[in-house]
Amino acid sequence: FDRLPKKEVLALKKEIANLEKNLGGIKNMTQLPAAVFIVDPRKERNAVAEAKKLGIPIVAIVDTNCDPDEVDYVIPGNDD
Numbered sequence: 001f002d003r004l005p006k007k008e009v010l011a012l013k014k015e016i017a018n019l020e021k022n023l024g025g026i027k028n029m030t031q032l033p034a035a036v037f038i039v040d041p042r043k044e045r046n047a048v049a050e051a052k053k054l055g056i057p058i059v060a061i062v063d064t065n066c067d068p069d070e071v072d073y074v075i076p077g078n079d080d
Contacts (some may be wrong), residue, residue, distance in 0.1 A: 035059055040079040042066045 001009050036051045038044050038060040048070055051058050060071040063079045 032056055035073075038071075040066070041071055 001012070004012070032054060033056060035057045036047065036059070038047055038058060041048050041058075041060045041062060042065060048058060048060075052070070057072045058070070059073040059075065060066075061075045061077045061079045062068045062071055063077070066079070068074045
C-alpha cells in the first residue's frame with residue numbers, strides 16, 4: 001500500500017472491508033451447511049444450483065412464478 005496513491009489505497013481498503021463484511025463468516029466454516037434457506041429461488045438461481053450440486057437441502061419460499069421442483073422443502077408464500 002505504500003507505493004499506491006492515497007485515493008487507490010482508500011478504494012482498496014473500502015473494497016476489503018466490504019468483502020470482509022459480506023464474506024467474512026465463510027472463512028471460519030469447517031463443513032458445508034446443513035441446509036440453505038432461500039427467499040426467491042427464481043432470483044437466486046446460482047445459490048439453488050450450487051446447493052443442488054453439493055447435495056445441500058434447500059428450504060425456500062416459493063411463489064406462483066417459481067418452479068417448486070428445484071426446492072426440497074417448499075414454503076408457499078409471496079416472495080415479493
